[in-house]
Amino acid sequence: MSKLDQRLNDYYQSKTLSSARLQAILSQSQRSRSRRLYPVFAAAAMLVVVFAGTLHTKSLNDQRVTVALQEAAMNHATRLQLDAKAVTLPALQESLQELPFDLVLPKGGLYERLALVGGRYCTISGNLAAHLKFSDPGTNQDYSLFVTPSARNLKSLVSEPEQVSGVEVRLWQENDVVYALAKTRAAVP
Numbered sequence: 511m512s513k514l515d516q517r518l519n520d521y522y523q524s525k526t527l528s529s530a531r532l533q534a535i536l537s538q539s540q541r542s543r544s545r546r547l548y549p550v551f552a553a554a555a556m557l558v559v560v561f562a563g564t565l566h567t568k569s570l571n572d573q574r575v576t577v578a579l580q581e582a583a584m585n586h587a588t589r590l591q592l593d594a595k596a597v598t599l600p601a602l603q604e605s606l607q608e609l610p611f612d613l614v615l616p617k618g619g620l621y622e623r624l625a626l627v628g629g630r631y632c633t634i635s636g637n638l639a640a641h642l643k644f645s646d647p648g649t650n651q652d653y654s655l656f657v658t659p660s661a662r663n664l665k666s667l668v669s670e671p672e673q674v675s676g677v678e679v680r681l682w683q684e685n686d687v688v689y690a691l692a693k694t695r696a697a698v699p
Contacts, residue, residue, distance in 0.1 A: 578635045578681055583674035585632050585641055586654035586692035592628035602629050609640055611659045616689050624653060634690060637661045656690040
């Protein structure tokens with residue numbers, strides 16, 4: 511060891527910290543460590559809030575889907591009188607003049623083999639809708655197709671087919687239109 515190294519070593523060996531100073535340094539270190547943990551705690555709290563918000567939104571969405579499915583099943587099952595009888599969509603659109611939207615059938619070949627019987631005004635989740643009645647001549651099965659423009663309270667409403675009060679109902683959205691399809695089998699005499 512060189513003389514310079516020995517002198518430096520001796521100098522620092524001769525220095526000691528008082529217990530008060532040592533406590534102050536340790537205390538400052540603890541505060542510094544807890545300050546570094548604030549962002550971690552804040553991030554964890556934000557995750558909890560986001561997770562709880564997501565669960566709440568999903569729960570509200572599930573409730574809106576349930577209400578819309580129940581309303582469609584009830585409208586289908588009540589067999590209320592039609593406001594207009596028509597066998598073509600343009601004729602039905604002309605008869606239901608109060609609708610502030612165009613009637614558009616969803617994609618799929620189902621409606622090509624069904625006979626349009628007519629329609630009426632109704633609501634789905636408080637939104638004006640058209641209730642289109644169809645019949646399948648081959649099976650005597652009745653269908654109700656509910657059509658309404660997408661609205662804020664109808665965003666993201668989608669469901670798999672569900673049985674609601676003996677009626678099979680499905681809810682989906684295509685472009686800016688929300689559809690609900692309800693069907694039951696006709697009683698065999």
